[in-house]
Amino acid sequence: MSWAGKILRVNLTAGTVTSEPLNMDWARDYIGSRGLGTKYLVEEVAATVDPLSADNKIIWATGPLTGTMASTGGRYTVITKGPLTGAIACSNSGGYWGAEFKMAGWDMVIFEGKSPKPVYLYVNDDVAELRDAAHLWGKSVWETEETLKKSLQDPLTRISSIGKAGENGVLFAAVVNDMHRAAGRSGVGAVMGSKNLKAIAVRGTKGVGNIRDPKAFMAAVKTAKKVLADNAVTGTGLPAMGTQVLMSVINEVGALPTRNHRDNQFEGAKDIGAEAMATPRKTDGKKHLVTNQACFGCTIACGRISKMDEGHFTIQNKPQYRGANGGLEYEAAWALGAANGVNDLEALQYANLLCNEEGIDPISFGATVGAVMELYDMGVLTKEQIGIDAKFGSAQTLAFLAEETVNGRGFGKEIGQGSKRLCAKYGHPELSMASKGQEFPAYDGRAIQGIGLAYATSNRGGCHLRGYTIASEVLGIPVKTDPLESEGKPDLVKAFQDATAAFDSSGLCIFTTFAWGLQDLAPQMQGACGEQYSIEELAKIGERIWNMEREFNNRAGFTSKDDSLPPRLTTPEGACKTGPAKGKFNELATMLPKYYAARGWDSEGRPTAATKARLGI
Amino acid sequence: MQKMLHINADKCTGCLQCEMACAFENYGTFATAKSRIKVFNFHHTGKKVPYTCTQCDEAWCLHACPVEAITVDKATGAKVVNEATCVGCKVCTIACPFGTINYVEETGKVQKCDLCEGSPACAEACPTGAITFIDANWTGLSKMEAWADKLGNQASAT
Numbered sequence: 001m002s003w004a005g006k007i008l009r010v011n012l013t014a015g016t017v018t019s020e021p022l023n024m025d026w027a028r029d030y031i032g033s034r035g036l037g038t039k040y041l042v043e044e045v046a047a048t049v050d051p052l053s054a055d056n057k058i059i060w061a062t063g064p065l066t067g068t069m070a071s072t073g074g075r076y077t078v079i080t081k082g083p084l085t086g087a088i089a090c091s092n093s094g095g096y097w098g099a100e101f102k103m104a105g106w107d108m109v110i111f112e113g114k115s116p117k118p119v120y121l122y123v124n125d126d127v128a129e130l131r132d133a134a135h136l137w138g139k140s141v142w143e144t145e146e147t148l149k150k151s152l153q154d155p156l157t158r159i160s161s162i163g164k165a166g167e168n169g170v171l172f173a174a175v176v177n178d179m180h181r182a183a184g185r186s187g188v189g190a191v192m193g194s195k196n197l198k199a200i201a202v203r204g205t206k207g208v209g210n211i212r213d214p215k216a217f218m219a220a221v222k223t224a225k226k227v228l229a230d231n232a233v234t235g236t237g238l239p240a241m242g243t244q245v246l247m248s249v250i251n252e253v254g255a256l257p258t259r260n261h262r263d264n265q266f267e268g269a270k271d272i273g274a275e276a277m278a279t280p281r282k283t284d285g286k287k288h289l290v291t292n293q294a295c296f297g298c299t300i301a302c303g304r305i306s307k308m309d310e311g312h313f314t315i316q317n318k319p320q321y322r323g324a325n326g327g328l329e330y331e332a333a334w335a336l337g338a339a340n341g342v343n344d345l346e347a348l349q350y351a352n353l354l355c356n357e358e359g360i361d362p363i364s365f366g367a368t369v370g371a372v373m374e375l376y377d378m379g380v381l382t383k384e385q386i387g388i389d390a391k392f393g394s395a396q397t398l399a400f401l402a403e404e405t406v407n408g409r410g411f412g413k414e415i416g417q418g419s420k421r422l423c424a425k426y427g428h429p430e431l432s433m434a435s436k437g438q439e440f441p442a443y444d445g446r447a448i449q450g451i452g453l454a455y456a457t458s459n460r461g462g463c464h465l466r467g468y469t470i471a472s473e474v475l476g477i478p479v480k481t482d483p484l485e486s487e488g489k490p491d492l493v494k495a496f497q498d499a500t501a502a503f504d505s506s507g508l509c510i511f512t513t514f515a516w517g518l519q520d521l522a523p524q525m526q527g528a529c530g531e532q533y534s535i536e537e538l539a540k541i542g543e544r545i546w547n548m549e550r551e552f553n554n555r556a557g558f559t560s561k562d563d564s565l566p567p568r569l570t571t572p573e574g575a576c577k578t579g580p581a582k583g584k585f586n587e588l589a590t591m592l593p594k595y596y597a598a599r600g601w602d603s604e605g606r607p608t609a610a611t612k613a614r615l616g617i
Numbered sequence: 618m619q620k621m622l623h624i625n626a627d628k629c630t631g632c633l634q635c636e637m638a639c640a641f642e643n644y645g646t647f648a649t650a651k652s653r654i655k656v657f658n659f660h661h662t663g664k665k666v667p668y669t670c671t672q673c674d675e676a677w678c679l680h681a682c683p684v685e686a687i688t689v690d691k692a693t694g695a696k697v698v699n700e701a702t703c704v705g706c707k708v709c710t711i712a713c714p715f716g717t718i719n720y721v722e723e724t725g726k727v728q729k730c731d732l733c734e735g736s737p738a739c740a741e742a743c744p745t746g747a748i749t750f751i752d753a754n755w756t757g758l759s760k761m762e763a764w765a766d767k768l769g770n771q772a773s774a775t
Contacts, residue, residue: 067647069637096633099633206646207644208647209647209648218641225744229744290663291663294631297633324662
C-alpha cells in the first residue's frame with residue numbers, strides 16, 4: 001500500500017471536481033508519480049493533441065513514498081504533453097507541496113478541458129473545489145502564494161502555481177511551489193496557463209498511514225538514511241556546497257558549455273560556483289550564501305538560500321529581492337552564467353529570482369539568451385531588435401532580457417518561444433543548442449560522450465535528469481567510466497534511464513542516487529508497498545516506463561531523426577577547443593544504433609513487439 | 618538524571634523529519650499537521666526553527682487544568698496529558714505562555730509533547746543534530762566545550 005488510493009479529476013470546462021479510485025493495476029505496474037501519471041496521460045490523451053488546446057490534460061502526481069519518512073519523500077511530478085517539444089513533458093519538484101497533497105489523502109489530480117475564466121483548485125483534506133482566481137491573474141508566483149495564504153488564513157497552506165510567464169504562454173514556463181521549488185522544464189506552466197488554471201492550494205492533515213509493513217519500512221528507511229549520511233557527496237558535498245559543487249569540477253574536465261557551446265570551458269567559472277557563493281563579497285563584506293535548506297523529508301539538504309548584494313545595480317529600489325531567497329543551484333548558475341559568458345554572480349541570482357518569481361525555466365531561458373547573444377555577435381540580430389547591446393558576457397543584457405521575458409515585453413516575447421523557434425526564425429536553426437526543441441543543461445555532450453547520447457534520446461528533450469551518466473563518467477558513481485570514450489555508453493545510458501524512471505516514480509529524489517542504487521530503493525518500496533518490488537522488478541518497471549514514454553512520442557510523430565544533437569556537437573568543426581576533451585565531438589552516429597539494439601528497438605527507434613511483450617506493454 | 622530536548626536552530630534544514638516522527642509515534646501516521654513539534658521556516662532570513670514544549674517545572678498548563686488531567690511523569694519530568702481525564706476545556710492552551718499545548722479537534726482533547734516516555738522520536742529522527750535529548754543540567758555543555766576549545770587549543774599570540 002502507501003498509495004492513498006484516490007485521485008481527483010477536475011473538468012475545467014464544466015467546472016466539476018470528482019473523486020475516483022486509483023487504478024491499482026496501473027499503480028502496481030507503474031508505481032506512481034512519473035510512471036503512473038504518464039500511464040494515465042497516455043491512456044487518456046491522443047499523442048497528436050495540440051499541447052496548448054483544451055484537449056490536452058495536465059496531471060500533478062505523487063508517488064507511494066511521497067509524504068513518508070523515506071528520505072527525500074516530498075517529490076511530485078507534473079505530467080502533460082509539452083508545448084516546448086511536442087513530446088511527453090514530465091517535470092519533478094520538491095519543496096513541501098507534494099507531501100501536503102498526499103497527506104490530504106490524494107495520489108494525483110488530473111485536469112482536463114479549459115476553464116472559461118481564471119480559477120484555482122482548493123484542497124483541504126476531503127474538500128476539493130474550484131474557486132475564482134480573477135484576483136490572482138496577472139500576479140507573480142510570490143504574490144499568489146502570499147495572497148492565498150492570507151485569504152485562507154492558513155500560513156501552512158502549500159501552493160503550486162504559475163506566474164505571469166505561464167499565463168502569457170512562455171513555452172518554457174514553470175510550475176512553482178513554496179516560492180522557489182519548480183517543476184521547471186518543458187513548459188508545463190504554459191499548459192497550466194492555457195487552461196486558465198492559476199494555482200493549486202493544498203492543506204493536508206490526514207497524513208500517510210497505510211504503510212504495508214511499518215516496522216520493516218522504518219528499518220529500511222533508517223538504513224538508507226545512513227547510506228546517505230555516510231556518503232561523501234550526499235553526506236558532505238551537497239549539504240555544504242549544493243549542486244554548485246559541480247561548477248569547478250565540470251569546468252576542469254572541459255565540459256562546461258560556454259557562450260552557446262562555442263567554447264567548452266569558462267574563464268569565469270570560479271566567479272559563479274560554490275566557492276564564490278561562500279566567499280565574502282568585496283562590495284559589502286557579506287557572503288552570498290546564507291544557509292542550506294531541505295525539501296520535505298530530505299536528509300541531504302542541498303538547497304541554497306542566498307542574499308544578494310543590496311547595492312548591486314539589478315536591485316536598486318527593489319526591496320522584494322533583498323531578503324534570503326532560493327538559489328543559485330548549479331544548472332541555473334550555468335545557464336544564466338557560462339552559457340552567456342556572464343560571470344557576475346549577483347546578476348545571475350537576480351535573473352534566477354525573476355525565473356522563480358514569474359515561473360520560467362532558467363535552463364531554457366539562459367540557453368536561449370546564449371543563442372541570442374551569438375546571433376547578435378554574428379550581426380544577424382541588432383541592438384534595435386533586441387532592445388539592448390547583447391554582447392556575450394553582459395550582465396546588464398542578462399538582467400534586461402530576464403525582465404522582458406518574464407513580463408512578456410518586447411524581444412522577451414521571442415525569447416519566450418525558446419531557442420529552436422527563435423533560431424529558426426532568424427535563419428540559423430543549427431544554433432539552437434537543444435534536442436527535440438529543449439535546451440541542453442550544464443554538461444557538454446562533446447566532452448562527455450554518454451550524456452550526449454542521454455540528451456539525444458531523452459523522452460522530454462535535452463535533459464540531464466533522465467539519465468545522469470555524469471555520475472559515472474565524471475564522479476565515478478557507481479563505477480568510473482571514461483567520459484571521452486563512447487564504447488559501452490549505450491548500455492550505461494539505458495541503465496541510468498531505467499533506474500531513474502523507477503526512482504522518479506517512487507516519490508523520492510533522484511539526488512539520492514549519488515549514494516543509492518535500486519538495492520537501496522527496493523527495501524523501502526517493499527516495506528511501504530509490496531514484496532514484489534525487488535531490484536529486478538524496479539529495473540523492469542523503469543524500462544517499461546521508458547518505453548511507454550517513447551511510444552507516446554513516436555505516436556506524436558517523433559522518429560529516429562529526432563534522436564539528434566546539433567551539428568556543433570557532432571562534427572569536427574564544432575569540436576572542443578580546450579582542456580582534456582580538446583578535439584572531441586560526440587560520436588552519436590556510432591552510439592545510437594547500439595542504443596536501439598540495447599533497448600530492443602528497431603532501426604527506426606520503435607520498440608519491437610518482442611520488447612513490448614517482455615515489458616507487458 | 619533528567620533529560621530535555623535541546624534545540625540548535627542553526628543546524629535545522631527544515632526537512633520535517635521530526636514532525637513526521639512525532640506524528641508516527643503518536644498516531645501511527647505520517648502527518649506533519651498532527652505533530653507536537655513544529656518547524657517554523659522564516660523565509661526572509663532563511664532560518665528554520667523547531668519549537669516544542671520545554672516541560673516547565675512549574676507548568677502553567679498543569680496548574681491551570683481544572684480536572685488535573687496533566688500530571689508529571691516522575692521518570693522523565695514530562696508533563697503528560699491524561700486523555701481519559703481531559704475534558705477539552707482548552708484552559709491550558711490559554712495558560713501556556715509558549716503555545717506548545719494544543720487542542721485536537723478529532724479527539725476533543727489537548728495534546729502536548731510527552732518526551733515519548735524518555736526516548737523522543739523527533740530527536741532520533743533529526744538528521745543534523747538540531748534536536749538532541751541531553752542532560753537537563755548541562756544544556757550548555759557543547760557551547761562551553763567549543764569556547765573551551767578556542768581558549769585552550771588554539772595557538773595563542775605569544
